[in-house]
Amino acid sequence: MSEPDKSEDIPDEPAGKGIPNGGNAAKSKEDFDLASIYVSDAQYNRNIYFDTSPEAVKLYIRYNHWIPKVILFFFILVDLSLAIFEKPAVFPVPTLYTMLVELLCLLVFTLRLVHYAKVIPRDKFWKDPKNICIIVILLTVVDLIIYESLEAANCYAVRWSRVLRPLLLVNVTEGRQLRRAFRSIRNALPQIFYVFLLFMFSLLIFSLMALKLLGKRCGLKTIDGAPYFTNYLEIVFDLYVLVTTANSPDVMMPAYNASFVFAIFFILYILINTYIFMSVFLAVVYNNYKKYLKEEVRQLVRAKRHKMVRAFAVLQEQRAEGGEPVVSQANWNQIVKLVQPDISNAHRELLWSKVAFVQLADLLNIEVITLKSRPHPLQRACPAFYLSAPSRLLCRLVQHRAFVILYDLIILVNAVFIGLDEENPLIANSEWVFLALYLLEILLKLYVFEPRAFFSRHSFWNWFDTVIVISALIATVVNSAMTSSQNYTSRQILDIVFILRVLRLIRVVDSIKRFRAIINTLIRIGPAILTFGQLIIVVYYIFAMVGMELFKGKVRSFEDDSSDPTKAYCGNPLLKGTTFAQLNYCKNNFNNVVSSFILLVELTVVNQWHDILDGFAAVTHVSAKLFFILFHIMVVIVIINIFVAFVLEAFFVEYSVDKSDLQTSLEKKIEELELAVAQYTDSVGSVDQRKDTNFRHFNT
Amino acid sequence: MSEPDKSEDIPDEPAGKGIPNGGNAAKSKEDFDLASIYVSDAQYNRNIYFDTSPEAVKLYIRYNHWIPKVILFFFILVDLSLAIFEKPAVFPVPTLYTMLVELLCLLVFTLRLVHYAKVIPRDKFWKDPKNICIIVILLTVVDLIIYESLEAANCYAVRWSRVLRPLLLVNVTEGRQLRRAFRSIRNALPQIFYVFLLFMFSLLIFSLMALKLLGKRCGLKTIDGAPYFTNYLEIVFDLYVLVTTANSPDVMMPAYNASFVFAIFFILYILINTYIFMSVFLAVVYNNYKKYLKEEVRQLVRAKRHKMVRAFAVLQEQRAEGGEPVVSQANWNQIVKLVQPDISNAHRELLWSKVAFVQLADLLNIEVITLKSRPHPLQRACPAFYLSAPSRLLCRLVQHRAFVILYDLIILVNAVFIGLDEENPLIANSEWVFLALYLLEILLKLYVFEPRAFFSRHSFWNWFDTVIVISALIATVVNSAMTSSQNYTSRQILDIVFILRVLRLIRVVDSIKRFRAIINTLIRIGPAILTFGQLIIVVYYIFAMVGMELFKGKVRSFEDDSSDPTKAYCGNPLLKGTTFAQLNYCKNNFNNVVSSFILLVELTVVNQWHDILDGFAAVTHVSAKLFFILFHIMVVIVIINIFVAFVLEAFFVEYSVDKSDLQTSLEKKIEELELAVAQYTDSVGSVDQRKDTNFRHFNT
Structure with a gap:
């Protein structure tokens, strides 16, 4: 039997092979298996068109078990992390080892795919777009073979299949939220493209005007003494950078120094291209993303209901x-x-x-x-004590508003102490007092409130407090033990102690009602930000892999105390005198996957990106700029706007529901x-x- | 009789003094005057509680006449432009003259206020918050007197009342859209304030962490060799600047050079404060602004209806x-x-x-x-000719799609020619050909389409084309006349010729349907952007006046060919070695109102603002930074977000109406x-x- 596609309408009569429809016959174990799988598919929004034969159902139950899923994700993680050990590596490891690990990963993926193939009908399997995984696996194997043979022959070889790795993360069965996000982006692309064309048109027109107005002026010079605005392509690039505001006001200064009238040209340009067009991009992205996401959610609700129809039909x-x-x-x-x-x-x-x-x-x-109304375990164990007058008084005190205010004050005093110099022994010892106070607070609360309610899944702040205070306690104890026994302070542990100390202060925002509302909204969008994080990691990974192949080793970074004569120009004579070297950007390179990721974050933030670009163009070729511009368009114009749209939407929803906390x-x-x-x-x-x-x- | 406030509910029975209610008596001229004033008040959304006595109505009609309004706006403009001539001046003029002009302006404003006072009931007049104008006028007079006496006594004097000038623009009767915008901002402020507090809390926490993690590290140095992250207040400032991305990645580089782990701290900071908090600001501003604007519009509709009730009651x-x-x-x-x-x-x-x-x-x-269906004047004048076969063929040709494509191609060729060197005589002469072609196009269209329909108020592109082509024709003729007669090319005229030439190319976007939709939305929000422009000019003006008093003359700019030895540090030894001087930012100063405005635009764009700030802090005092941070909060966090919210809203509305062009x-x-x-x-x-x-x- 065929399972309906999620985009199909639901058929008029609930189908079900071999189900004693409408009878009072006792249900078999297979029936319950089938019904439970429908219900849990609906519960977790799975959309797999599994075969309904009893064997396939059993396999499907195993397929959905958490152990194989965790193993799969572990191996995806291992596969992605291989970039740390492969050339150019953070921690170099012989190619043989990384290859063996990669082959192991591929084996796991293949096994999972075989399992999947047995669960769903044969014809569905070959049509499933998720099976791009098969192609990725095959291509990776081919690449490995080619690479190994080229290496053996001492030829230049590129591990091009590494770019494909993130596709595995997107296309595993469990990556459905990520796939949904990518689908929404793909659907929004045509609209974004038209605005982008118009934006480019505006950019080209302004550049032409700049060439005519400024390029032919008698001898305007940039601050480096280079001719100003004489090359059309360079003007286009400069004005593109100006849209990101990264070279403002420097790009304007030579013209402005000549006459303030030219400032009007740049102000107009910024108004139109930076403010209006960038807002239009946000509007288009927001609108389309929301529209398609709504459609996806509608389909999800429909599919869920359909599965429940099937489960009901079985039972x-x-x-x-x-x-x-x-x-x-x-x-x-x-x-x-x-x-x-x-x-x-x-x-x-x-x-x-x-x-x-x-x-x-x-x-x-x-x-x-329902846990809230449950009596405290101490009350059940020893009611005479727990319900005595002093105990009740304590409970009232802890639940009183003054208790919260008292602890807010303690946090405030703590903040001042943290700010002071910790070399002072009085201040160093005060840390123990504060730790004791915080610990006391948690114990008192546990005494007053039912522990399971206190640590319920949604009590973010209780969890936060407890974890922070206990970790701080452990770290502080370890630190002082090390200091007193070996007279040696571990910088790492001290750092952790500091961070935990400062993190404790955050707790104060929970006491202020207005802040709590904002923070709760932010916590609520947390999981969605994780999906978003996966999305950006996929894009970053691809760009990092390409960037490493293009730019590895072109820019070298040195230790601070290195005395290498080439340190001043990042080990590459081509960088002599560039802003890149002057600003000491040597560490912004593609020499390993960690540097690449940090560099890509810097490029996402956009500021100074033209200097980074110019640096990489200097060591390779002007066309290298295209790589960075492509990254800018993909990440800053599309993905960051989606992120902003996403936060906006969360807050709009928050403002529109507002006062329904009582439910x-x-x-x-x-x-x-x-x-x-x-x-x-x-x-x-x-x-x-x-x-x-x-x-x-x-x-x- | 009392006019209801717009926030009051509408009374049960329509009131009207001396109106023959319900009778069939012929209406007097006074009745028509009163009714017409109600209708036109409703038409133009005026909310003035005028007296309904026949004399007051007559005065009110005169009050609403366009001539006194234009005179008023002219004198507001003159009053605001006085800043160009007052010390520190762009064009210095003796103080006496500017004072006389200012007194004249004040006289005009007073006359207008007296007229207003006669129109509305006495008790309403004194309660009207718009009459803050009276206070402004009085304070200005007081300030003028004090200033003049101090000047006469050769004392240091400050013209502090100049800050109040923009209030006149806001508080004149006709500034109601501007007042509405300010009211919406004021109403949104509490919500923005809470998010801002939370943002500041996050900033302070991160700064504390940075101090503990990085400040105490053994000898991290900035690129200038200064100690890195050791002063708490400086860290707070640096991280505040990082929110605007202006010092990224420079602020991170010393820590990143020490260890890549610290990069994680900065990435986390940017994620939370730059991306999440700035999006939350946008969300809050958008949400509140929209909410209050909606409320205002609702009140407007109510008031309008109420006025029509009154007009109907009269008639x-x-x-x-x-x-x-x-x-x-x-x-x-x-x-x-x-x-x-x-x-x-x-x-x-x-x-x-x-x-x-x-x-x-x-x-x-x-x-x-209804004009569209009107016959062409040529058809009425000479039908035999206009309706002849060749004439009809011409009409069909011009209306054909190929005609549009042909002219798009011509524009494209023109673009290439503009890009080429205009020194070449062939290319210089081609300009005449293109001009002739464009002129021919307009004439052909005028032949085919009814001229009044062609130049109707909403035919933006027809107006645009005609104005651009005719101006280009005039400028080109003037230019070649000057060149041939005096062998002298005026740079200004040549610039205008170039700008007009390039602007002509914009026309091509109108031929592409997708672009047209976007452009039309942008044109539609044009008037609202003007209101927004007034708003930003009011804020800029106030900051420019304060800035000029604080920083005038501290930074001097020199001509490019000046040989002044102090040129390298903007004429102020305190700037020696600062980035401000190195980047040649001397012209970014508060030495006159034009420089101030351009500088404020640069500060709005945000990039490099910390260098500008550091420059001004160096020549005055560290606390000068507060002035710039206040400007940043007011303009970038509040006003620019409102602008973005505004563009977003316009596009959302556009997308939701979409296909209703047929109506x-x-x-x-x-x-x-x-x-x-x-x-x-x-x-x-x-x-x-x-x-x-x-x-x-x-x-x-």
């Missing part, structure tokens, strides 16, 4: 002749246990009494906050879901309206 | 006993003629037949595009209005629902 039974099919509580319990083995009975009961079948998948993801997350989720379902039935029409009633089960 | 008559009050066509015609004397009969008829009374004010603003602007406006009215009645409730029917008049 349903007909109570009375002609009556509506329902799912019995026994079956419900079994399926919930299969999908989420560690669920509490209370939670399961709650789900059964409150929730329609179709909503199960979403609600399993929610942590129910429990369960209620909110139910509301959301119903909204989604209502929206969905609106779009699919009456067919589903009828089906919708099928899902309501009745308490027996 | 209404009762047709039948107990029937609904209506406005007769005769009265309607008279009021439309009064409000818009130059309206065509056809347009008036259209309004009468299509439009409810309440919508009149909005629809008078719309240019009806005429009239239909669209009607739709908009009805939307606004529906929204409005929803919020005001049933009282207005009833009144709403009052406005419908019937065709007699």
